[in-house]
Amino acid sequence: QVQLVESGGGLVQAGGSLRLSCAASRSNINRMGWYRQAPGKQRELVATITSGGSTNYADSVKGRFTISRDNAKNTVYLQMNSLTPEDTAVYYCNAGYSYTTYWGQGTQVTVSS
Numbered sequence: 001q002v003q004l005v006e007s008g009g010g011l012v013q014a015g016g017s018l019r020l021s022c023a024a025s026r027s028n029i030n031r032m033g034w035y036r037q038a039p040g041k042q043r044e045l046v047a048t049i050t051s052g053g054s055t056n057y058a059d060s061v062k063g064r065f066t067i068s069r070d071n072a073k074n075t076v077y078l079q080m081n082s083l084t085p086e087d088t089a090v091y092y093c094n095a096g097y098s099y100t101t102y103w104g105q106g107t108q109v110t111v112s113s
Helices: none
Strands: 004-007 010-013 018-024 031-037 044-050 055-057 065-070 075-080 089-097 100-103 107-112
Touching: 004 089, 018 031, 018 089, 018 107, 031 065, 031 075, 044 065, 044 075, 055 065
Parallel strands: 010 107
Antiparallel strands: 004 018, 018 075, 031 044, 031 089, 044 055, 065 075, 089 100, 089 107
16 A cells, blocks of 8 residues: 655746645655546646656656656656646645555645736
């Protein structure tokens, strides 16, 4: 079992920044990442990172978002810059461990124009 606890969402104006955090309840998780789901849309990948630091980003966030992790704290971060209203969504932390996918409860990010 892996519990994921997210924090850092909120309301920000377009062009602003937010940083999301996700703390995992255990260590040695190879892949962690962030997904998001906007109203009426399917959940989509935002970014992933492996324990070795390899990253992958959705085209829509490349150059604006940065994913990072602190393995000592079992925590993954998502630094979001130059936010636009199209980034408004519930953001979910994701972890793959022992052939099982785990999800956090989600944190709301709202970007006003």
